[in-house]
Amino acid sequence: MNPFRSVGARLSLALAVVVASALAVVWVALVPTLQRRLVDGRLNLLAQSARQTEELAGGAAVDQDFIDDAARTADATRAVYLQPITAEGAMTLLALADSRRTASSQDVSSDPVALRAAATMTLRRGEVTRNGEHFAEVAIPDRSGNVFLFTASLHATLVNVDLVRSRLLWAGLVALGLAVLAGWAASSVFARRIRRLERAADRIAAGDFGQAVVDSGGDELGELATAFDRMRLQLAQLDDARRAFIANASHELRTPLFSLGGFLELLRDEDLDEPTRAEFLGTMSEQVQRLSKLATDLLDLSRLDAGGIRFEREPVPLGELARELVDEFTALALRSAHPLEAEAGQGGVVLADRERVLQIGRALVDNALRHTPGGTRVRIVARGATLAVEDDGPGIPAEQWEQVFARFTRLDGSRASGTGLGLAIARELAERMGGEIRLASERGRGTAFTLVLPAVAAESEHAVPV
DSSP states (O other): OOGGGSHHHHHHHHHHHHHHHHHHHHHHHHHHHHHHHHHHHHHHHHHHHHHHHHHHHTTSOOOHHHHHHHHHHTTOSEEEEEEEEEETTEEEEEEEEETTOOSOOGGGTTOHHHHHHHHHTSOEEEEEEETTEEEEEEEEEOTTSOEEEEEEEOHHHHHHHHHHHHHHHHHHHHHHHHHHHHHHHHHHHHHHHHHHHHHHHHHHHTTOOSSOOOOOOOSHHHHHHHHHHHHHHHHHHHHHHHHHHHHHHHHHHHHHHHHHHHHHHHHTOTTOOHHHHHHHHHHHHHHHHHHHHHHHHHHHHHHHHHTOOOOEEEEEEHHHHHHHHHHHHHHHHHHTTOOEEEEEEEEOEEEEOHHHHHHHHHHHHHHHHHSSOTTOOEEEEEEETEEEEEEOSSOOOGGGTGGGGSTTOOOTTOSOOOOSOHHHHHHHHHHHTTOEEEEEEOTTSOEEEEEEOOBOOTTOOSOEEO
């Protein structure tokens, strides 16, 4: 993996960008503001001294000593007393006194701050650069029209600003380096946790569900690990169900096939009498029917799991359907000595797939006939939007109610084999049609499986595939 595309590199880069952005904001907001305030503070002090000097000049002669004292009082680098002279429409300044006592004061003869003060007769301030050095200047005119010019070097001020700038730069670089290191360290911890999740995902993808996915963090990664572990448990359950399904299906197919093979071997014996041969053929026919039903049930299950079954929404009168079920199972009920009757007078109309409702009813009636003793009464009751199959059998313990709907599951003590798929398919079909199958049973007092479906609306007239 490219190290520059790792989580560590990206997190470090993100932290570096954040720190650099913060430093840039601080730099822009602090350094120019600091320099401006320091320069303004120096100009304010010069302006205050200039006003005091102008007031003193009203009652004293302005000479060299006066200018020297004014420069010392203002803590100025230089103080000059200038006389404006206008010649040929241009104003120049003549130095009458200069605290630097230079032989020539030509460098201030055209000073912009002093010229503005002389032209406006007001106090003026500003910054000038002379011989490569920066100065703060304040100029104020006196009553005679001459101008006092105070100049202070900004060298020390700018040095302090440069010092702050350099320290800020170095501090920023250190902070940037620490941010990168901290980001790399933090991301390494996260990367290790992510790699553990990656290895866990690989194990789960390979079918290894035995090792739990554990992460002690309480953040999003910890929640993701918890979700991974829930997925592992669910996949383990699904894998167990798949293995059990394959094993049960293989067993259910193998049993009738072995039985048919055994009977075929017996039928090759020419000494069999006709009654025995007829009995073998009848048993073989039952095994073929069992295989056919198992194949049909497995096909229905696979289609349900794949979502390949289409359902029609059409009005289905439950009373008529209950009577149809009685007619269909009368022969089987007589053979097994089960009194079978229908109570269809209060049956309503539901919106469902007629063939699928019949399939559910067949599964419920077949279950009642197979798993109750001979002589047990079985009733098919249509009442409102429900179709119930009730029997007076021994009942089902409450702790086993959910088990009866599991695939390939038979309760202990069942007297008939079956495939163990009928009720599972019935519940799946009911739920796909927006209904449910309810179970009510009490040991020794019978069992009732009730199919509940959506009642048909008054305006429903046509079948609608769903």
